[in-house]
Amino acid sequence: MVRWLKRSYIYLIFAFLYLPIAVLMVYSLNDARSRGMWGGFTLRWYVELFQDRTIMNSLYATLIIGVSSALIATVIGTMAAIGIHNTRGVPKKLIMNVTYLPVLNPEIVTAISLMLLFVFSRMRFGYITLLLSHITFNVPYVILSVLPKLRQLNKHLYEAALDLGCTPLQALWKVIIPEIMPGIITGLLLAFTLSIDDFVVSFFTTGSGVSTLSITVYSMARRGINPKINALSTIMFTFVLALLIIVNVRQAREERKERNGRRVPKKDSPYDPRFGSA
Amino acid sequence: MKRLSLTPYVIWMVLFTVVPMLLVLYYAFTVPTEGGTTWSLENFTRFFQPIYLRVFIRSLNLAVISTLICLLLGYPAAMIMAGNAFKRKHVIMLLFVVPMWMNFLLRTYAWLTILERNGFLNSLLTFFSLPRVNILYTNGAVVLGMVYNFLPFMVLPIYSVLSKIDKGVVEAAGDLGANPFQVFIKVILPLSLPGVVSGITMVFMPAMTTFVISRLLGGGQFTLIGNLIEQQFLVVGDWGFGSAISVVMIVVILLSMAVMSFFEGEEKDVALW
Numbered sequence: 235m236v237r238w239l240k241r242s243y244i245y246l247i248f249a250f251l252y253l254p255i256a257v258l259m260v261y262s263l264n265d266a267r268s269r270g271m272w273g274g275f276t277l278r279w280y281v282e283l284f285q286d287r288t289i290m291n292s293l294y295a296t297l298i299i300g301v302s303s304a305l306i307a308t309v310i311g312t313m314a315a316i317g318i319h320n321t322r323g324v325p326k327k328l329i330m331n332v333t334y335l336p337v338l339n340p341e342i343v344t345a346i347s348l349m350l351l352f353v354f355s356r357m358r359f360g361y362i363t364l365l366l367s368h369i370t371f372n373v374p375y376v377i378l379s380v381l382p383k384l385r386q387l388n389k390h391l392y393e394a395a396l397d398l399g400c401t402p403l404q405a406l407w408k409v410i411i412p413e414i415m416p417g418i419i420t421g422l423l424l425a426f427t428l429s430i431d432d433f434v435v436s437f438f439t440t441g442s443g444v445s446t447l448s449i450t451v452y453s454m455a456r457r458g459i460n461p462k463i464n465a466l467s468t469i470m471f472t473f474v475l476a477l478l479i480i481v482n483v484r485q486a487r488e489e490r491k492e493r494n495g496r497r498v499p500k501k502d503s504p505y506d507p508r509f510g511s512a
Numbered sequence: 513m514k515r516l517s518l519t520p521y522v523i524w525m526v527l528f529t530v531v532p533m534l535l536v537l538y539y540a541f542t543v544p545t546e547g548g549t550t551w552s553l554e555n556f557t558r559f560f561q562p563i564y565l566r567v568f569i570r571s572l573n574l575a576v577i578s579t580l581i582c583l584l585l586g587y588p589a590a591m592i593m594a595g596n597a598f599k600r601k602h603v604i605m606l607l608f609v610v611p612m613w614m615n616f617l618l619r620t621y622a623w624l625t626i627l628e629r630n631g632f633l634n635s636l637l638t639f640f641s642l643p644r645v646n647i648l649y650t651n652g653a654v655v656l657g658m659v660y661n662f663l664p665f666m667v668l669p670i671y672s673v674l675s676k677i678d679k680g681v682v683e684a685a686g687d688l689g690a691n692p693f694q695v696f697i698k699v700i701l702p703l704s705l706p707g708v709v710s711g712i713t714m715v716f717m718p719a720m721t722t723f724v725i726s727r728l729l730g731g732g733q734f735t736l737i738g739n740l741i742e743q744q745f746l747v748v749g750d751w752g753f754g755s756a757i758s759v760v761m762i763v764v765i766l767l768s769m770a771v772m773s774f775f776e777g778e779e780k781d782v783a784l785w
Contacts, residue, residue: 240597244604247589250660251611254622257632261625310521317518329518332525335533340721340765342738343758346745347532350755354535370528373521433617433724438745448617455621455728459628467618474613482606 255471262464279465286462292450296430299361299446303368304425310369311376311425312418316410318377319384333374344371345438352439359441367439368429375428376421383417386492416488423481427474540755555756564740568760571737574651575719578658579666582715583708585659586666590707591700593667594674605671612664620657620728627653627729649731657725662718666711673707674700709772717765737761 262280266273283289318329336344348367357363391413395405411418433448440449447466454460540556542549558564598604611619626632627648634644647653677700685695723738730736737757744754 237597240592240595244589244592244597247585247663248607251608251663254619254626254660255611255614257626258618258622261632310524313517314521317516317521321518329522329525332529335529340717340761342721342723342741343536343762344532346741346754346758347536348528349745350535350539350751351528351532353751366528370524373524377521427613431613431615433615448615451615451617451621452724452728455617455624459625463618463621464625467614467622470618471614474615475610478610478613 255467258464258467259471261461262468264461279461280469283462283465283469288445289447289450289462289466292445292447295361295364295444296446296448299364299368299436300426300429303365303372303429304422306365307369307372307425308376308418308422311373311421312380312411312414314373315377315380315384315414315417316406319381333377336371337374337378341434342438345435348435349438359439360444363439363441364436364444364446367435368432371432371435372425372428375424376418379421379424380414380417383414387413416484420481420485423477427477431474536755536758538755539751540759543752555752556760558753559756559760564757567735567740568737570651570735571720572764574654574658574736575716578655578662578719579712579715581655581659582663582666583712586663586711587670587708590667590670590674594671608667609664616661617724619661620725623653623657623660623729624648627656648729651730653729654726654735657729658715658719658722661725662715665714665718669710669714670704670707673704677703705775709775713769713772716768720765721761 263275263277264273265276265278314329318326318333321329345367348363348370352359352363352366387410391409392405395409396402400408430447432446433452436446437449437452440446445453447470451463451466454463541551541553543552543554559568593601593604593608624631628634629644629646629648631648637644647656681703682695682699685699686692690698721738723736723742726735726739727742741754741757741761744750744757748754
């Protein structure tokens with residue numbers, strides 16, 4: 235009986251969490267423009283969505299910024315993580331604290347600080363400023379996904395590679411990088427997801443003519459309801475869901491492999507919520 | 513050699529994290545004059561005018577209410593999920609997190625569809641011949657939006673602390689004669705405090721600084737302090753004042769984090785994030 239009550243409470247919370255998404259999805263297939271009525275099934279909004287120039291352009295912008303910022307952030311972040319791993323004492327503390335700064339700062343503060351920087355250095359607001367900002371908030375997350383992998387790394391692997399005649403660079407490239415690859419990939423996917431999910435920072439650092447999907451949705455939503463947004467939400471939700479499943483399956487497989495192999499300290503939960511926030 | 517790989521990041525960090533923060537401070541503490549700029553506290557004294565203080569208090573108020581609701585809804589949820597009501601715990605947790613991955617803006621927009629005058633809620637009410645409600649563009653809608661968006665931030669840290677509690681301790685309390693209520697008050701609750709503290713911080717901070725939720729679901733322009741900052745930067749163009757408000761906000765958040773870590777006590781195991 236108590237167990238039944240407990241379960242119902244959780245199901246109620248789930249209903250609360252999923253109801254808005256379900257409503258959006260159902261309305262994206264609704265033929266009646268006025269909501270509340272069911273006007274029959276239609277794919278009209280999806281067709282209109284793909285014919286909408288503004289939305290399509292912002293989709294391209296989102297993907298370009300997402301892919302390039304994720305790639306660059308992954309390179310910088312992975313190198314940084316290797317460096318941080320080999321640094322000790324005060325410099326390490328200092329770097330880690332500054333790394334946490336964009337993670338802990340309210341998003342709007344990160345956004346306005348970057349905006350001030352670009353104004354101050356007289357940069358033209360547009361693709362470049364967007365890209366720089368996205369890399370900036372992505373790098374810490376890449377570092378935080380790669381560092382645990384480095385900590386799990388067998389210290390003697392690198393030395394063994396050197397003893398067997400590798401140059402330090404070869405040892406890094408052929409031994410260390412393959413070993414920490416799962417962390418790098420997770421960081422990359424995370425950075426990409428964060429980038430396409432971001433609104434606040436993009437809103438402050440974009441220029442005229444360039445807008446990401448989030449910005450387009452914001453300006454459309456401010457003018458009221460638009461069935462095309464429902465269709466867009468459905469697509470984006472499905473897409474992000476697929477990405478999330480890939481990441482989770484990867485992590486689960488990794489953990490299983492590790493459990494079967496060497497003993498590894500338990501990692502943080504893969505259900506980390508910090509990445510999908512406002 | 514390996515130190516060399518830090519160089520790009522350090523340069524990046526200084527240029528795009530440290531310098532911008534210093535710029536915010538610079539703009540906050542200076543005012544433009546005819547020949548350039550001078551150091552001044554004017555931006556801060558302006559903030560303490562009643563009109564802006566009212567915005568600040570409203571933000572604080574709504575953030576506190578949302579945080580409390582999240583705590584009241586979230587603690588039992590975390591406790592149930594950490595307990596043994598479900599067989600496949602990790603599936604339940606995954607289901608709980610999935611909505612968080614949907615674009616934050618779309619999640620907020622979804623409530624627009626539900627709450628608007630001819631929206632889902634009102635058609636449902638009409639269907640059951642109940643009176644219609646108009647809660648869109650009120651503070652209630654803003655609180656609802658905040659609770660919806662930030663609830664998982666409360667549940668997850670509490671869940672992770674609760675699931676680490678040694679079952680033996682709970683059983684021992686029972687064996688020593690504590691009833692379930694006493695076990696909860698004297699054992700489980702104190703042990704879960706670090707999670708509660710992280711949860712409160714993680715909900716309070718975004719609730720205090722959001723401008724999107726209030727803009728889409730709330731009425732009026734200067735609903736919350738986040739909106740005020742946005743206006744200063746994107747509409748009014750008064751960067752000094754906008755920076756000063758941001759600095760005040762950072763101070764408030766740092767203060768609340770300090771107070772919170774005081775309550776957190778010795779337990780350092782649980783990271784804020």
